[in-house]
Amino acid sequence: MYTVSVRDHFMIAHSFRGETFGPAQKLHGATYVVDVAFVRPELDADGVVVDIGKASDTVKSILGALNFKNLDEVPEFAGRNTTTEFLAREIFDRTAAAIGRGELGENARGITLVRVTLHESHVAWASFEGAPGAASARR
Amino acid sequence: MYTVSVRDHFMIAHSFRGETFGPAQKLHGATYVVDVAFVRPELDADGVVVDIGKASDTVKSILGALNFKNLDEVPEFAGRNTTTEFLAREIFDRTAAAIGRGELGENARGITLVRVTLHESHVAWASFEGAPGAASARR
Amino acid sequence: MYTVSVRDHFMIAHSFRGETFGPAQKLHGATYVVDVAFVRPELDADGVVVDIGKASDTVKSILGALNFKNLDEVPEFAGRNTTTEFLAREIFDRTAAAIGRGELGENARGITLVRVTLHESHVAWASFEGAPGAASARR
Amino acid sequence: MYTVSVRDHFMIAHSFRGETFGPAQKLHGATYVVDVAFVRPELDADGVVVDIGKASDTVKSILGALNFKNLDEVPEFAGRNTTTEFLAREIFDRTAAAIGRGELGENARGITLVRVTLHESHVAWASFEGAPGAASARR
């Protein structure tokens, strides 16, 4: 099984609802350093998992759409707690959809698993992983 | 599949028995930087894998019970080589037991896998992973 | 010359004013991983630069006063751009004041330089360094 | 499931063929920081996954055979793009073969999975993982 991972980051403001979040119920923010891993059982005809240039550009574009935002005011997140776990899933879904639309190249359809990890500090991080096909179909 | 990880550390002395350990048979020590990962297929009602405050406190408490100790003198490790692998398993077992006792919250019972990684230097680390339920039942 | 450094972090929301800041003029946020370095020419009577427990507690307390805040609403920052550089200086000033008040122990008065570094992502960080005495006197 | 990982590095020159590689079609180079993970369900009689001294020596020897080379001139790579993914697999195969030859000790035959990760920069890395037995038999 082969994996290729790329790293980028984005910076947002948000707040959480629910006692379990304690002081994080107040408006605060985070830098998320994001690793997106692409997994497949065999390499494509070019001998790669994915065109790393296209992969980096796609991740940059997906994170760019969230960067420098107050997530409390993003309509599609209305009523949701934008926890690190939730955002990992959201970025997974957007990456899977990009694969489905062919933005990472036709060969990228051979990718069987995508794992998105968000580092919120030097002592905490979260990830979501799944098959991109199912997520892509759902959108 | 969702994962949340937290990091902390502890510092101990110990020695190993067996020729395979070479100079590590002498009393020496280590800083272990510990990552504990909590894994589950779906988020709980709060939209998280685990209450990260409770998770961090539990890990700090488990590591605190080992911190600043000479493991050669800890009765429950008598006759055992406290290798990095062994300690990863030990911390896994204690984390699983804490989940079983409800210390990470009732929702934490949805956790299906725990992975404990101990970094002993910038060039070596070890981990143990398993289902917390089985380990919890065993204790 | 001896140096001891400790690391902690805080998470805030803020926005900047001025065209030079581009999209960062919008409300967003950051995780700052903070390193505070204490420097002195000779060790104290205990053979240390500073009591590392007191140093860690002081840094945690200083960062705790900023953690989970929207810096745009903090009265003492009114009219200021809370850039990474600015915050490094602010935390330096607060650390210097704590040394001046004796919170890091009497021996900590031998510290001749404090350096505060804020990592805002894996690709950008900023620091401020200076003599704590002058800063302490100014407050 | 237990895992032990060791880290080392090597530095090579190479070039790629195929439009997909853009400017990397020119002769350039890379430092690869390599993590080799050894995985098994139970510890051996010494309480370890693998003799970490033997594991480190084996990895150093395998990387040493590639270090300071122009991979374009290595006969066994003729006609191949020595991508990060390809090299991860190559180092996996050589590690699996070393296990098969007993170089990591007889106990190392209990290893059920080997994962080789090559970090090519602070923002990109690739890995290959598989059962060492199959790879060993193939050589």
Next chain:
Amino acid sequence: MYTVSVRDHFMIAHSFRGETFGPAQKLHGATYVVDVAFVRPELDADGVVVDIGKASDTVKSILGALNFKNLDEVPEFAGRNTTTEFLAREIFDRTAAAIGRGELGENARGITLVRVTLHESHVAWASFEGAPGAASARR
């Protein structure tokens, strides 16, 4: 004293002449992860050391001119050993010249020190630091 640092990377091939370099006399290569630090005693009118967007773009442009090259074939390096130290100085000189040409903004003329660090692996790095004005004048 304030410092702002940005990180980027480049990947090159090269060889060294001289017995002291041992196997590095053969054509090989390296990934250099580069940190460029900008230092000044007081912040500019915007409350920053340097416009971090301009700083990042300048560093990317300087590294881009070296990226994916065989440094043995770069005319201006003819007859020189392109050691990590040498390259740190070269990138320093180019950064200083960019400041001198005003590419980092007029305010950047207040920068009194630039430090360039090249990480060649997880266990080795080198840097050059100096006043940008002198270097800028020399070009």
Next chain:
Amino acid sequence: MYTVSVRDHFMIAHSFRGETFGPAQKLHGATYVVDVAFVRPELDADGVVVDIGKASDTVKSILGALNFKNLDEVPEFAGRNTTTEFLAREIFDRTAAAIGRGELGENARGITLVRVTLHESHVAWASFEGAPGAASARR
């Protein structure tokens, strides 16, 4: 000003005397990841700060003399608290002496500053820096 740094590590047991050390008064241990930086104003005739092979070997040898030891039983440390700061100075002194004996090559006599940093965990580190000549003469 040029700097070259190399990294290695050692693992020891020790205990501290004095109330200020709290639980660290008990026998415990640490992994120290050690960075040794060599600084000089101009490169030598080979275009380097120091022969990095010799530098790495010297550091490995110095750390090897401490590795896998209980520092409480090392005669030359009798009556001393082997704090991270103290050990940074000790390794500095030994490195300076090695330079003085010519073990890093004749050219290494041009080194004007040596900085030794010991990382004891992901959240704490200490360093000592000074001119190697004075330290070398003192031994």
